[in-house]
Amino acid sequence: MQHHEMNLNLKVWRQKNKDSKGEFKLYRVEKISTEMSFLEMFDVLNEQLIRDGDDPITFDHDCREGICGACSMYINGKPHGPWQANTTCQLHMRAFKDGDTIVVEPWRANSFPVIKDLMVDRSAFDRIIQAGGFISVNTGNAVDGNSLPVAKDDADASFAAAMCIGCGACVAACKNSSAMLFLSAKVSHLALLPQGHPERKTRVMNMVAQMDKEGFGACTNTGACEATCPKEISISNIARLNLEYLSAGLTADK
Amino acid sequence: MLDAKIPAGPLDDKWTEYKGHCKLVNPANKRKLEVIIVGTGLAGASAAASLGELGYKVKAFCFQDSPRRAHSIAAQGGINAAKNYQNDGDSVFRLFYDTIKGGDYRARESNVHRLAEVSANIIDQCVAQGVPFAREYGGLLSNRSFGGTQVQRTFYAAGQTGQQLLIGAYQALERQVALGNVKMYSRHEMLEIVKIDGKARGIIARDLVSGKLERHFGHAVLLCSGGYGNVFYLSTNAMGSNVTAIWKAHKQGAAFANPCFTQIHPTCIPVSGDHQSKLTLMSESLRNDGRIWVPLKKGDNRKASEIPEEERDYYLERRYPAFGNLVPRDVASRAAKERCDEGFGVGTSKQAVYLDFGAAIIRYGKIEAGKEGNDHAAEEEIITLGKEVVKEKYGNLFDMYEKITGENPYEVPMRIYPAVHYTMGGLWVDYELQTTVPGLYSLGEANFSDHGANRLGASALMQGLADGYFVIPYTIGNYLADEIYNKAIETSHPAFEETEKIVADRINTLMNIKGAKTAESFHKRLGKIMWDKCGMARNAKGLEEAIAEIQALKKEFWSDVKIPGIIEEMNPELDKANRVADLIELGELMCKDALNRNESCGGHFREEYQTPDGEALRDDVNYMYVAAWEYKGDHNWELHKEPLVYDVIKPTQRNYK
Numbered sequence: 001m002q003h004h005e006m007n008l009n010l011k012v013w014r015q016k017n018k019d020s021k022g023e024f025k026l027y028r029v030e031k032i033s034t035e036m037s038f039l040e041m042f043d044v045l046n047e048q049l050i051r052d053g054d055d056p057i058t059f060d061h062d063c064r065e066g067i068c069g070a071c072s073m074y075i076n077g078k079p080h081g082p083w084q085a086n087t088t089c090q091l092h093m094r095a096f097k098d099g100d101t102i103v104v105e106p107w108r109a110n111s112f113p114v115i116k117d118l119m120v121d122r123s124a125f126d127r128i129i130q131a132g133g134f135i136s137v138n139t140g141n142a143v144d145g146n147s148l149p150v151a152k153d154d155a156d157a158s159f160a161a162a163m164c165i166g167c168g169a170c171v172a173a174c175k176n177s178s179a180m181l182f183l184s185a186k187v188s189h190l191a192l193l194p195q196g197h198p199e200r201k202t203r204v205m206n207m208v209a210q211m212d213k214e215g216f217g218a219c220t221n222t223g224a225c226e227a228t229c230p231k232e233i234s235i236s237n238i239a240r241l242n243l244e245y246l247s248a249g250l251t252a253d254k
Numbered sequence: 255m256l257d258a259k260i261p262a263g264p265l266d267d268k269w270t271e272y273k274g275h276c277k278l279v280n281p282a283n284k285r286k287l288e289v290i291i292v293g294t295g296l297a298g299a300s301a302a303a304s305l306g307e308l309g310y311k312v313k314a315f316c317f318q319d320s321p322r323r324a325h326s327i328a329a330q331g332g333i334n335a336a337k338n339y340q341n342d343g344d345s346v347f348r349l350f351y352d353t354i355k356g357g358d359y360r361a362r363e364s365n366v367h368r369l370a371e372v373s374a375n376i377i378d379q380c381v382a383q384g385v386p387f388a389r390e391y392g393g394l395l396s397n398r399s400f401g402g403t404q405v406q407r408t409f410y411a412a413g414q415t416g417q418q419l420l421i422g423a424y425q426a427l428e429r430q431v432a433l434g435n436v437k438m439y440s441r442h443e444m445l446e447i448v449k450i451d452g453k454a455r456g457i458i459a460r461d462l463v464s465g466k467l468e469r470h471f472g473h474a475v476l477l478c479s480g481g482y483g484n485v486f487y488l489s490t491n492a493m494g495s496n497v498t499a500i501w502k503a504h505k506q507g508a509a510f511a512n513p514c515f516t517q518i519h520p521t522c523i524p525v526s527g528d529h530q531s532k533l534t535l536m537s538e539s540l541r542n543d544g545r546i547w548v549p550l551k552k553g554d555n556r557k558a559s560e561i562p563e564e565e566r567d568y569y570l571e572r573r574y575p576a577f578g579n580l581v582p583r584d585v586a587s588r589a590a591k592e593r594c595d596e597g598f599g600v601g602t603s604k605q606a607v608y609l610d611f612g613a614a615i616i617r618y619g620k621i622e623a624g625k626e627g628n629d630h631a632a633e634e635e636i637i638t639l640g641k642e643v644v645k646e647k648y649g650n651l652f653d654m655y656e657k658i659t660g661e662n663p664y665e666v667p668m669r670i671y672p673a674v675h676y677t678m679g680g681l682w683v684d685y686e687l688q689t690t691v692p693g694l695y696s697l698g699e700a701n702f703s704d705h706g707a708n709r710l711g712a713s714a715l716m717q718g719l720a721d722g723y724f725v726i727p728y729t730i731g732n733y734l735a736d737e738i739y740n741k742a743i744e745t746s747h748p749a750f751e752e753t754e755k756i757v758a759d760r761i762n763t764l765m766n767i768k769g770a771k772t773a774e775s776f777h778k779r780l781g782k783i784m785w786d787k788c789g790m791a792r793n794a795k796g797l798e799e800a801i802a803e804i805q806a807l808k809k810e811f812w813s814d815v816k817i818p819g820i821i822e823e824m825n826p827e828l829d830k831a832n833r834v835a836d837l838i839e840l841g842e843l844m845c846k847d848a849l850n851r852n853e854s855c856g857g858h859f860r861e862e863y864q865t866p867d868g869e870a871l872r873d874d875v876n877y878m879y880v881a882a883w884e885y886k887g888d889h890n891w892e893l894h895k896e897p898l899v900y901d902v903i904k905p906t907q908r909n910y911k
Contacts, residue, residue, distance in 0.1 A: 003526075017823065035526045037658075043531055043774070050772050050818050050827065058826055060319060062492040064532045066654065067417055068323040083657070090657045115463055116824045123440065126320050130432035134425035135384045139304040139723045142378035146339060149393025159386035159411055162418060166322055195384045 003034045006098040010045065012057055013105045018113050018121075024103075034094035038081065039064060039071065041093055059118040066090040066230065069165030072172070073118055074105040079169035079228045087167065087230045107168055109177035111215045122168050124214040125182060131210035132203035133186040135195050154192050161188035163231040170225035170233075176217030181225035183211050184241035185233045191244055201248035208245055255509070256882055256896045259684045260364045265902050269368045272685070273728055277735035284309035287734050288742055290457055290472030292444045292499045294321030296416075296715060297698025298478030299423035300722025306430030308727060310734075313470055314427065314436055315459055317443045317494055317829075322424045325480060325492040326718060329416025330537035330651070331400060332408035333380075333715040335373040340397055344405040346370045351903060353713060356402040356582050357678070357706020358856035358872065359905040360512070360880070362898065364685055365703045372724040373716055377409055379723055383422040387411050399542055400711035402582035402910075408712045413537050413650045419715055423722070442468070443829065444499045445757045447475060447506045447694065450749045454503075454694035458750075458757045462829060465822035467754055469745035473737045474693045474730060477503055478722070481677035481699040483516065485837045485844065486789070487781020489674035490522060490535040496833040497840050500681050500700050508689035509882035509894060511682035511702035513840065514848035517709055517857050518790050519675035520586035523658050523668075524606040533673040534658055536609070536651055538711040541579045543614035543644070544668070546570050546590070548598040548607050558600070558608055558667045569593055577910040584708045584857045584870075585910060587672035591790050592868065594671070601669045610667035615640035672790060676714060678705040678857065679847075682882040682896070686729035687721060690884075693733065697721035702880065707856025761821055764831050769814030773831040776811050780804065780838055788845050793861040797849040804842045805889060811838060843883060843891060850893065853877045874905055 007030045015022030029045050036044075039061050046056035062070040071088040075081035081091045096102065104118065112120040150158075162185070170181035187204050190196030196203070219238060226235040261268040279287065287310050291302045294316040302314040316324060338344040350370040354361055377395070381387065387409050388396040397406040411418040430436040441462040448456040448469070456471040482497035483489035504510045521536045547566045554561065569589055571578045581589075590607050593599065600606050616633075619640025623631035631639075641664050645652065652663045659669070681689045681696040683703055688695050698718040705713065787800035811834070819825045854863040854870035855877070863871040880896040 033527055033529060035660075036529045037531070040529045040531050044529065047772055047774060050816060053818070055818055056827060058824055062318060062323055062494050063325060063328045064493060065328055065490075065534045066657075067328050067414065068318075068325070068492065070318065070323050085653075086657065090654070092657065092660070094660060119824065122319060126322075126428060126431075126438075126440075129425060129428045134429040135382065136429065137379075137382045137426075138307040139300075139379060139426075139727065140375075142375070142382035145337070145377045145381040145387075146394045148381070150389055151393055152389050152391050155386050155389040155393075158384075159388075159418070162386050162411075162421065163414060165417075166320065189386065190384050193384050193386065195382060 003094070005031045005033055006093065006096065008032055008096065008099070009101040011101060011103045012118070014057070014117055015114050017116055022114065032093055034092070036093045037064065037089060038073070038075070038091040038093065039089050057118060058116040061089055064089040067165060069167040072107050072120060072167055072169070074107060074172055076103055079107065079172040080230055085230055085232045107172035109171045109216070111177060111179070112168060112171065122166070124216070125166050125168065125179070127214065128179065128183060128207055128210050129186065132199070132206040133190070135190060136199060148194055150193060158189050158192035161185045161192070161233060161237055164233050165231055167230065169228050169230060171216065173224040173228035174217065175222065175224070176220060178219045178225070179211050179214070179216040180219040180238050180241065181229065181233055181235065183207055184237035187241045187244055188237040191240065200244065201252050204241065204244040204248050205252065255690060255884065255894050256682065257684060258362065258896060259686060260362070261685065265363060265367050268364050269371055276728055276732040279731050279735050279738065281309050283738040285311065287311065287737060288313065288472045289474050289476065289730070290470055291315065291476045291478060292457065293324065293477065293479035293700070294424070294427065295324035295326035295478060295480055295698060296420055296423055296718030297700070297722045298476070299324070299420065299427045300719050301476055301478060301697055301726050302436050303423060303426035303430050304723050304727045305730070306433070306435035309435070312430070312436040313439065313472065315439045315442045315444055317441065317462060319440055321427055321438065321440065322421060324420060325495050326420045326715070327417045328490070328492065329715055330413040330535065331539040332398065332410035332415045332712040333376065333419065334400070334407050334710070334712045335377045335409060335716065336370055336407060337374050337377060339395060340406045342405045344407050348405065349373060349407065352403050353704065353710060354706065354903050355908060356710040357708055358870070358908055359706065359874070359878070359900070360515070360855055360898065361704055361706030362880070363900060363902060368725065369704050369717060369720050372720045375724055376716060376719045380419060380422050383426060385411065385418050385422040398539060399580060401538055401541060401580045401586070402710040410539070413539070413648065416715060419719065423719070444502070445832070446502050446753050448750050448753045449506055449691065450743065450747065453692045455743055456745065456750065458754050463824050465825060467757055469750045469754060471743050471745055473734060473740065474695065476695045476697060476726065477681065477700050478697045479700050481680070482837070482840055483674045483677050485780065485841050486674040486784045487778050488525065488530060488533050488785070490519060490533050493532060496837065498833050498836045500696065501836040501840055503681060503689065503691065503694060505885050507691045507885070508694055509682040509884050510679070510843060511880050511882045512679040512707070512847065513844045513883065514788065514851060515678035515707050515857055516674060517583060517676040517678060518587040518672045520583055520590055520672045521609060521670045522673035522675070523655065524601060524603060524671040534654065535673070535675060536655060536668060536670060538583070540609060540648060540651065543647070544579065544609040544611050545613055546579055546586070546607055546609055548593045548600060552597040558610070567598070574910045581910045582708060582710060587790060588859060590672055606669040606671045608667040609670045611644055611663065612667070615644055618643035676709055678702065678707060678709055682880065686732060687726055688729070688733065695726065695730065697726060707858055761828070761832070764815065764835070765817055765821055765828065767813065767815050767817070769816045771814050771816060773815055773817065773827060773834045776807065776815060777830070777834045777837065779807060780834070780841055783807070784841055784844070788848050791859050791861050792848050794849060797845045800845045801842055801849070804838060804845065808838045811835060842889065846891065847881055847883065850881060851877055872907065878905070
């Protein structure tokens with residue numbers, strides 16, 4: 001693959017901690033190879049900042065292969081930047097041109113308070129899972145894995161929903177800061193499998209209640225979540241969630 | 255010092271006998287017993303969930319923002335289990351045998367046999383939790399092949415098996431959090447073990463958001479903090495993966511076993527430049543269908559598509575006809591290095607070989623065309639059909655490759671090269687997974703126990719979950735049963751105070767160096783020393799040099815590292831410096847261990863010890879032991895040997911020809 005080097009301007013959100021007021025700051029990075037990942041470009045910038053006696057930019061990242069869901073930058077007005085079905089860590093610099101100015105912000109949602117700079121607190125997602133995003137089976141109770149056949153289409157659809165990496169891009173992209181895509185992915189993953197059926201009603205009721213409690217907005221079907229999701233979780237999961245929620249509400253015992 | 259506590263009796267019965275006779279703790283007493291778990295990957299999350307279910311009071315710690323992000327999530331290919339669903343002759347014994355042989359006869363028979371025994375339960379447990387494994391049209395579970403075996407025993411969920419298993423364990427963990435049985439501490443890093451009267455009694459952790467130190471008591475402490483491949487700087491590990499938790503334990507008396515046994519994975523995306531921060535694995539499952547080759551002619555600069563079939567060297571198929579492209583990882587990695595060192599490498603760096611799906615695309619395309627009754631399909635049509643099948647199997651991996659390299663692997667062969675992936679070494683543990691410090695346990699990649707000198711593909715997930723779901727719930731009871739009279743110790747106890755002071759002093763020292771070089775720059779330099787001299791091939795001279803270089807690097811680090819910011823805030827540079835300081839010390843021990851082991855086995859290849867045709871030459875007479883190192887102070891370790899006794903398997907030279 002042909003590659004070359006670029007000089008870029010960066011406009012990055014800086015915020016000391018959750019209580020302080022943030023601001024954009026301008027930086028310049030030079031000789032950035034098109035083969036670098038976006039986060040490697042940030043590594044270069046941070047090394048430069050430390051050398052110059054400045055505070056490096058704090059951001060979440062870990063696996064750098066698009067699966068842990070830690071990275072979370074809002075790049076030029078899009079969660080995870082310009083590429084489709086992509087995470088920030090997998091975005092590579094060949095997506096940009098020499099001389100570009102790139103604007104980088106944290107996820108913006110009341111339910112994801114900023115911890116520092118580009119790092120936000122997404123523990124609300126863990127609490128939504130705690131409300132019901134599981135199958136209540138203790139270790140040691142399982143029967144043989146093949147004693148319960150699952151139609152391939154259902155297994156595949158369940159897997160497609162279970163691919164969610166919990167990064168929160170769907171919330172960041174939504175003008176209502178809704179967590180419906182995240183929640184619906186978990187509800188679909190478990191509702192599509194026979195193992196998930198016994199708790200089907202309580203699960204969806206409790207998870208939706210927790211989502212509301214966390215302050216996430218409602219869904220108005222703009223589809224921004226689906227368009228930005230790095231794992232291409234389908235918005236049809238939200239339809240399934242609504243169906244599950246409605247039927248649970250109509251038939252629940254309590 | 256080393257008592258492996260292997261139960262007596264025939265191998266097949268050891269685990270059953272153990273479970274039948276180990277001590278139990280009654281439910282009322284479990285509620286009073288506290289267990290600390292460090293790390294929430296497959297081993298940690300499954301242990302936390304299972305112990306929470308049993309009724310213990312569990313505190314779990316992870317440095318990430320959520321337990322779901324632990325690096326187990328990145329495992330791609332699959333998980334082994336001796337289910338024999340394929341009717342192809344698999345059994346507990348075969349899985350046990352393959353694992354011991356794959357590990358080049360440097361693992362403990364009893365532990366590995368237990369692993370094989372519980373492997374089937376893991377699949378059942380995960381299915382019950384709703385892990386969406388791949389299935390056949392009949393609704394039953396699907397399997398595929400992995401390296402080093404001749405049966406299909408690998409269960410998978412596309413190329414995201416680790417993710418799906420971790421989410422299963424994470425959900426089980428979060429359920430226990432909701433029930434109040436587990437208290438979760440995310441964005442917390444363990445920085446020291448607290449010992450009272452020789453037993454592990456708690457930890458000092460740092461809240462990474464506030465920067466404040468915390469004291470936590472536990473009747474037992476479980477370290478499930480993963481491997482230390484990041485000592486090489488470039489590896490397939492996550493950026494945050496580190497050795498700190500087990501290194502602190504080591505310095506407090508836990509022996510460190512076989513530190514030099516490192517797995518170099520054969521199929522990773524090659525390094526593209528100095529800016530590189532990590533390497534990305536391309537799953538071993540690709541070797542099911544991909545064929546590995548280099549040009550027959552040295553320095554051939556033609557494009558892959560311009561090199562005709564007869565001018566290609568499918569070197570694995572040539573050297574190892576029985577296993578072909580599915581030889582174990584250490585063998586495949588060394589073979590790639592050998593070709594590249596000889597000048598046959600491809601790509602701009604010449605440090606890469608091809609992984610080619612051309613033949614698989616044609617093969618699958620013909621099958622698909624045949625299904626439609628089209629026996630005379632045009633080549634173009636066959637290729638289109640074949641690409642669809644390959645996409646179904648490996649689509650996400652191909653997409654990932656294209657994002658990173660900018661090349662389309664459906665059109666041109668992938669370029670791959672070996673990279674550091676896994677560490678077989680780790681804290682020495684006995685049959686109960688207890689380290690040499692009473693009350694201190696180690697599970698998953700953090701311990702040394704099951705993989706010997708080389709791990710087979712799809713066995714890491716198996717071991718992490720075996721330890722957490724099915725081993726520790728039994729073995730910890732055997733220890734805690736004697737603890738029921740001991741009340742929780744207040745964290746105002748002098749031992750907690752003193753240990754916290756040690757941690758605080760170290761952090762202050764680090765912050766006050768105010769040198770000129772970043773922690774990152776030291777990490778890179780350490781990685782280069784390790785890769786060049788303690789990597790895929792090692793020799794005595796290089797290792798001696800490496801030890802001297804690392805000692806000098808350590809000195810330089812402690813006098814010239816520059817950490818910006820302050821202690822009591824979110825400060826990732828301080829976190830990194832803390833970890834790099836430990837990795838440097840570990841690097842020295844790894845080289846020392848590699849230098850001590852005058853043989854080649856598994857991932858440890860000493861250039862002085864090889865057969866005439868370049869295969870690893872083991873020395874069972876002198877080195878059939880686990881090297882467990884006891885920390886004795888700065889640059890000083892004492893070697894203890896645990897002899898490996900093979901009652902059932904007869905070690906031979908591994909032969910994949």
